[in-house]
Amino acid sequence: MKLIVFACLLAVALARPQTDERFRSSQTVTSENINEGNGVFRYGFETDAGIAVNAEGTPGIEGQSNIAGSYRFDLGNGQIMEVTYVADENGYRPQTRLTSA
Numbered sequence: 184m185k186l187i188v189f190a191c192l193l194a195v196a197l198a199r200p201q202t203d204e205r206f207r208s209s210q211t212v213t214s215e216n217i218n219e220g221n222g223v224f225r226y227g228f229e230t231d232a233g234i235a236v237n238a239e240g241t242p243g244i245e246g247q248s249n250i251a252g253s254y255r256f257d258l259g260n261g262q263i264m265e266v267t268y269v270a271d272e273n274g275y276r277p278q279t280r281l282t283s284a
Contacts, residue, residue: 222248233257
């Protein structure tokens with residue numbers, strides 16, 4: 184399940200037009216990855232271009248990992264898109280929010 188969510192996040196990042204040089208040359212400024220191997224995990228990273236990803240997982244009642252997380256990125260028009268989500272036995276439930284940069 185966490186691999187699917189990570190693949191979706193990666194697809195979103197790769198599908199976004201990369202016309203802004205700051206995204207091509209951005210560097211990771213923070214990174215965290217903890218995996219206890221029992222369905223409990225936490226990961227996150229942030230770049231100097233303002234991209235941030237965070238997620239936490241716990242064991243679910245049906246053997247899956249329940250994941251709660253968020254990601255955000257600059258849209259390049261003065262706005263920042265932030266997505267928070269929960270993915271569990273009830274499916275993927277995102278909420279989006281636009282803020283000013």
